[in-house]
Amino acid sequence: MSDEKNKDSLxxxxxxxxxxxxxxxxxxxxxxxxxxxxxxxxFDAEFINNELDKKGIRVxxxxxxxxxxxxxxxxxxxxxxxxxxxxxxxAPLSQTYVRLICTQCGKVKDSKDSxxxxxxxSRKFGRFSTSYSTIIIYGLCSSCVNAxxxxxxxxxxxxxxxxxxxxxxxxSNNKKK
Numbered sequence: 001m002s003d004e005k006n007k008d009s010l011x012x013x014x015x016x017x018x019x020x021x022x023x024x025x026x027x028x029x030x031x032x033x034x035x036x037x038x039x040x041x042x043f044d045a046e047f048i049n050n051e052l053d054k055k056g057i058r059v060x061x062x063x064x065x066x067x068x069x070x071x072x073x074x075x076x077x078x079x080x081x082x083x084x085x086x087x088x089x090x091a092p093l094s095q096t097y098v099r100l101i102c103t104q105c106g107k108v109k110d111s112k113d114s115x116x117x118x119x120x121x122s123r124k125f126g127r128f129s130t131s132y133s134t135i136i137i138y139g140l141c142s143s144c145v146n147a148x149x150x151x152x153x154x155x156x157x158x159x160x161x162x163x164x165x166x167x168x169x170x171x172s173n174n175k176k177k
Contacts, residue, residue, distance in 0.1 A: 002132075007037040010076055017074035028059045036077065042087040043107045078134065084173050096133045099174045101139035104148075109141070 011031050018025055035042075035051045045064050052059050068088055071077040077088045081105065089099075089108050099112040120133050140148065 007034055010037045013076050014071065014074060015077075017070070020095070021072065022072075022124075028041070028057075028063050029067050029070070031055075031057050031059065033066060036071065036088075036090065039090075040108075042080070042086065042101065042108050043106075044087050044090045049089070055122045075132075080136065082138070098137065100137050100139070102144055103138050104140055105143040107141045111137075145162070 007009055011030060014029065014033050015025070017023075018029075031052060037054055039047075039051075045068055048064050049059075049061060052064070068077065068079075072079050072088070075091050078091050080087050080089070080101070082101075087106075096117050098113045098116055100109045100111055101107075107169070116135065118149070120135065
């Protein structure tokens with residue numbers, strides 16, 4: 001979906017929610033929804049504040065927090081708590097999904113695991129009526145795994161080189177004696 005279509009879609013969803021629930025339509029809310037539409041990773045309220053500042057738009061922190069909460073209620077965003085900090089991400093199009101979140105870089109990816117999704121959808125929880133479900137798997141994305149592996153290999157290589165240097169010095173000291 002193009003950026004403009006994405007913005008229009010999110011604005012329409014926010015508009016509908018605001019009208020149905022008799023909230024006020026303010027320019028600040030639409031500035032925030034536009035930033036959310038441009039964002040592909042998970043984010044926090046501070047990120048939104050920084051993006052607004054970069055664009056020269058003055059919005060109070062309270063308005064940012066309230067708008068993000070409103071967007072969670074409108075099912076535009078999902079809220080997650082990771083290590084005691086609240087993060088947000090755009091809600092997926094389907095009602096049941098598997099989401100992979102990298103704990104290092106914050107990259108978010110939806111997985112198309114139809115077997116797992118069908119198991120979750122077929123599960124009944126007594127008289128509980130499920131609206132939507134999310135399976136969130138936290139870990140490292142392939143980029144972060146590769147970066148970590150490269151760093152480990154580099155550290156091992158440096159350790160081997162240092163050990164070799166130490167042996168060379170020891171041998172050269174022994175030859176001098």
